[in-house]
Amino acid sequence: MSTGTKDPFVIAGVTIASRLFIGTGKYGSDALIPAVAEASGASVITVAMRRVDKGGKGVMGHIPSRLRLLPNTSGARTAEEALRLARLARAAGCGDWIKIEVISDTRYLLPDGYGTAKAVELMVKDGFVPLPYINPDLYVARDCVAAGAAAVMPLGAPIGTNRGLQTREMLAILIEEMEVPVVVDAGLGRPSQACEAMEMGADACLVNTAIATASDPVAMAGAFRDAVIAGRTAWLAGPGGVKERGEAADPSSPLTGFLGSPAPGAAAGGA
Amino acid sequence: MERFVDVLAEWPRERILACVEAAGPGDVRGALNAELPGPALFAAMLSDAADPLLEEMAQCAHALRLQYFGRSVQLFSPLYVSDHCTNQCRYCGFNARNKLHRRHLSVEEAVEEAGAIAAMGIGHILLLTGDHRRMSPPSYIADIARAIKPDFPSVGVEVYSMTEEEYGGLVEAGVDSMTMFQETYSPDRYEYLHPAGPKRDYAFRLEAPERAARGGMRSLGIGALLGLQEFALDAFATGLHAWWLQKRFPGVEVSVSVPRLRPHEGEFLSPHGVDDRRFVRYIAALRCFLPRVGITCSTREAADMRDHIVPIGVTRVSAGVSTAVGGRRVKGEGVGQFEIADHRGVAQMEEAMGRLGYQTVSKDWESPEATAMAS
Numbered sequence: 077m078s079t080g081t082k083d084p085f086v087i088a089g090v091t092i093a094s095r096l097f098i099g100t101g102k103y104g105s106d107a108l109i110p111a112v113a114e115a116s117g118a119s120v121i122t123v124a125m126r127r128v129d130k131g132g133k134g135v136m137g138h139i140p141s142r143l144r145l146l147p148n149t150s151g152a153r154t155a156e157e158a159l160r161l162a163r164l165a166r167a168a169g170c171g172d173w174i175k176i177e178v179i180s181d182t183r184y185l186l187p188d189g190y191g192t193a194k195a196v197e198l199m200v201k202d203g204f205v206p207l208p209y210i211n212p213d214l215y216v217a218r219d220c221v222a223a224g225a226a227a228v229m230p231l232g233a234p235i236g237t238n239r240g241l242q243t244r245e246m247l248a249i250l251i252e253e254m255e256v257p258v259v260v261d262a263g264l265g266r267p268s269q270a271c272e273a274m275e276m277g278a279d280a281c282l283v284n285t286a287i288a289t290a291s292d293p294v295a296m297a298g299a300f301r302d303a304v305i306a307g308r309t310a311w312l313a314g315p316g317g318v319k320e321r322g323e324a325a326d327p328s329s330p331l332t333g334f335l336g337s338p339a340p341g342a343a344a345g346g347a
Numbered sequence: 348m349e350r351f352v353d354v355l356a357e358w359p360r361e362r363i364l365a366c367v368e369a370a371g372p373g374d375v376r377g378a379l380n381a382e383l384p385g386p387a388l389f390a391a392m393l394s395d396a397a398d399p400l401l402e403e404m405a406q407c408a409h410a411l412r413l414q415y416f417g418r419s420v421q422l423f424s425p426l427y428v429s430d431h432c433t434n435q436c437r438y439c440g441f442n443a444r445n446k447l448h449r450r451h452l453s454v455e456e457a458v459e460e461a462g463a464i465a466a467m468g469i470g471h472i473l474l475l476t477g478d479h480r481r482m483s484p485p486s487y488i489a490d491i492a493r494a495i496k497p498d499f500p501s502v503g504v505e506v507y508s509m510t511e512e513e514y515g516g517l518v519e520a521g522v523d524s525m526t527m528f529q530e531t532y533s534p535d536r537y538e539y540l541h542p543a544g545p546k547r548d549y550a551f552r553l554e555a556p557e558r559a560a561r562g563g564m565r566s567l568g569i570g571a572l573l574g575l576q577e578f579a580l581d582a583f584a585t586g587l588h589a590w591w592l593q594k595r596f597p598g599v600e601v602s603v604s605v606p607r608l609r610p611h612e613g614e615f616l617s618p619h620g621v622d623d624r625r626f627v628r629y630i631a632a633l634r635c636f637l638p639r640v641g642i643t644c645s646t647r648e649a650a651d652m653r654d655h656i657v658p659i660g661v662t663r664v665s666a667g668v669s670t671a672v673g674g675r676r677v678k679g680e681g682v683g684q685f686e687i688a689d690h691r692g693v694a695q696m697e698e699a700m701g702r703l704g705y706q707t708v709s710k711d712w713e714s715p716e717a718t719a720m721a722s
Contacts, residue, residue: 102417104704126500126713129470134710149715153598157715164713180598183639236415289413 083312085279087257088173088205088226090144093119095274096304097146097259098297099284100127100135108293109138116297119143122175122282124150125161128168146207148175155194162204174199175229175261176208185235189216193223200224209261212246214253221256228254229282231262232273236285238265241272251277267296267303274307275315352553354591355532358386360580366390367579375400379407384636389586392632393579401628408634408660415639418705421663422693423471423503424464425645427672428452428491432477434544436530438572438608438617440670440685441477443544450672451482454490461495463675467667467693470710471501473526478507478546485513489520496521501712503566507545508555514562523714524566525559526604527552531575532584540575556588560596565714567592568643570604573626574617582629589633589640602641602663603633607648627656634660646670649688650699657705666696666707 085092098118100109113121121143127135128147139145147165152158155178162174176199178191192208193216199206200223208220212230220228230250233239240263241247251258257279264270270281283300290296348354370391378388379400391397397404429451432441441447452460457474464472474491476483483506492502503524504517514525529552531537537549546552556567569588571581585603592601607626608617621629633642643663644653653664668687669675691699697707 102413102419103706104418105701105706126711127708128713129710134708151713152715154715160715161713182600183593183597185639238414285414285417289417 083308085257087207092144092280093117094301094304095280095308096270096301097122097261097280097282098287099282100124100139101284102288103293104288106135106138109135110140111294112287112297113140113143115294115301116287117301118297120146122146122148122284123170124148125165125168125170126151128165128170130168144173145170146173146175147171148209149177149195150179152178152195153180153188153191154178155191155198158191158195159198159202162199162202166204172203173205173207173226176206187211187231189213189219192216193219196220196223196225207259212243212250214246214249217250217254221254225256227257227259227279229259229261232260232269233263233265235262237263238286239263240265240269241276244276247273247278248276267299270300271303271307271310274304275310277311278307280304348591349595350554351557351588351591351595352550354587355553355584358584358587360533363390363580363583364577367394367583370394370396372396372400375404379403379635386583386587386590389590389632389636390579390583392635393582393586393628397628397632398624401624401631404631404635405627405659408631409658411634411638412658412660412662416641416662419708419711420657420661420700420705421471421641421708421711422469422666422696423473423501423663424467424469424665424667425473425475425505425670426457426460426464427475427670428457428460428488429476429479429483430672431479431482432544433480434478434546435542436544436546437540437542438530438575452673452677454487454494456673456677457491458494459676460673461491461498464667465495465498468709469667469693470499471503471712472499473503473505473524473665474522475505476507478544480507480545485509485516489517489522492517492520492522500710500714501566503568505568508548508552509558511558511562514559514564518563521714523564523712524568524600525556525564526568526570527555527559528570528572528604528606529553529585529588530572531581532571532588533576533580536576556592557595560592560599564599566600566602566712567596568602568604568641570606570643572606572608573621573629574608574619576619578619578621578625578629582632586633586636589637593637593640600641601637602643603637604643604645605630605633605661606645623652626652627659630656630660646687646689647685650691653689654699654703657700657703664696667692 094117097120100123147170149158149161176195178188196206205226207227209229217228233242259280260273260278261282265286287296374391375397378384505526541547571585641662644661646668
């Protein structure tokens, strides 16, 4: 579903076919996951280690093998705990890519920037490819990248809220400044919001709640797939300027009045 | 505030009742529209003024449930390891004055019973004992936890109140969650209902969850036994307690249990029975007030009620339950702590939830402190 070889999407040297990442939580039946994965076109899927059962039972048994696993450290409150969960993921055969979640606030589930940056540092030393889930905070993002993050995953709105791009201005700054991919994660409740994130220049989106809790998760996965492609295509196409209504109000105090009126014939210009 | 007792002191009976009685439909709608309704709006949702708006409340609660917990329901199973008890709680089957054939499992027997629960595919176990420190000291509970931890990603305890150090000892043994029902938040009513035994110490019990959090517990469960005093008073205080615990210990997962009095051995009859509409109102109000707090429903409730309240807000249910000591693999003739109203096993629960469009989850925890995955 990417826009092809002209627009490769690369994380840590690996070309990813789809710019839509999906999750595995909140489904009414994990048996839906293969169909959702198919409809979404996703090639990366995140799974919480706290849900991973021994012997491939439970949710792991429903993840199509073609997908790259992105185990996450949900439940970790510190960098050290995130590292331990990452090691469990590796031992369980889930690979070295880790979505770092360091959260010590269960009321809002907002990521701890300091702990997350520290987790990136610990994980890089241990050979992992960390993709940290962060607030769209430029300093935290820079710390994570300096420590070796392969991408940053800023939130659009608090996780599970489906509120869309509430952090739009901050996201725009990260998109402008980051030299690693920016994957907008959390808060995307509608395909139009994912589309907007991509139009802004985000490299990818991760969507879980909006798909898993839709009345028809498979159809919704397809809608997000199309939205992400449309948004990326629009970004590549270079949107024409759109003047927002009311943006250029009549000035109450003219700024160029002191220049006097143009001389007759001056408008034609030319030398 | 540092201690919940100080928070509760700001909400005396008269203030809660005034809030509840003054509430009108506008306050209830205000609560449903609020971004984060505070305690006063929670009181409005518990009031009788909310009754005509119950469907709206349930719809709001359902939307929040889907947002934050999706369509999954976490399963757990209790393991009663001892029913020896020194308390005389007027409403409880384990009351020291009830003439029962008491049973106390050895650590080996408890492990065997736990094995039967693990074999059902349950990953979250809750260890329960009566309040008898000599028969069931913290070291005994820790020994069981340590022995069964390899088979359970999550080991919880629902036992007598302990000190912070004792909770710390349980955490070291692999326990990650503790549940403590205050039963009733009214000190006067509490004193009447607990005429003898260590549980008479209201304040020590009230602060047990705080001590457990300081001792390193990752997850706290609280609850009032509905029916011991006027509905709104205990319902409100429970919500307030969960709200404060979440604020004070933001790294700890807080959940609320919603037990209603059931028939048991003994003769206690509740003068404050909670009918089904109020019960559902409570669950919807809790979900709207505390969107990310887990809500647990035991087998005190019948299958039909449990099925209906999962979409409204319940996120955790027990299955394959016995409230007697032993009986799964170890011979047990004990009498249950309360009468079970939902006898469904894991497979039946899975099937019932599936019919509702929900999925049971048998594992939703992996201790980040562990050095290796439970194997």
